[in-house]
Amino acid sequence: MRDFSYFISEQEPMDIPLTAGTFTWSNKREFPSQLRIDRFLLTPEWELHFPNVAQRRLPRICSNHFPIFLDCGDIQRSRRYFKFEIVA
Template sequence: MRDFSDYILDQGLFDLPLAGGTCTWSLRIDPLVWYRIDRFLVSPDWEAWFPMVSQKRLPRLYSDHFLILLNCVNISRGKRPFKFENMWLKADGFEAGFEDMDEEVFGSVERNKRKLFDELQAFDSIESSRALVEEEILKKTEIVNEIEF
């Protein structure tokens, strides 16, 4: 481990600030144990090529690790590609054709997903300071199930 730390120092690598939380792993026991063990290390030269680089902790679904998103640039993607949504399978008349099933039927899928992930992240923030109570655990489980399907 010492050799690895020395290598990081010798190469001038550094850890980017982490948005969205301070820790990336937790042991789900009482009391909760939280550590930051996942990270991106970059060099000053690399950061010069990608000056807008950032890392963000994403909400976790089932793992004891949080995903980390490395964002290098703001890219305009143009027209949004088609994505099949599993929830369409639950809608009456799906077999007749799904071309007409749009925001009028399901609402903004991306906006709804973002809302669910924001709610999940709020529970992760609460859990970083204390254990969730039973009602919160049930609500978090509902959110995870909604995201998964």
């Protein structure tokens, strides 16, 4: 846990917006507690490479946690192909 705290203080990660919901955990009671405890944390440098990144909450199936999906937006793929060369 100390290493994680050190990482947070050194990297200064940022939380990104969550879509399709406002919380990621519920205790499933009649009067529920609902919290956002699950998230992706990104460094500013990482966001420069993926400017359209977002977190999307997915439907809960059997857990009290909602899964979250990291959507990086449209990613341009290179058309370069890997090739082997025979060197004599």
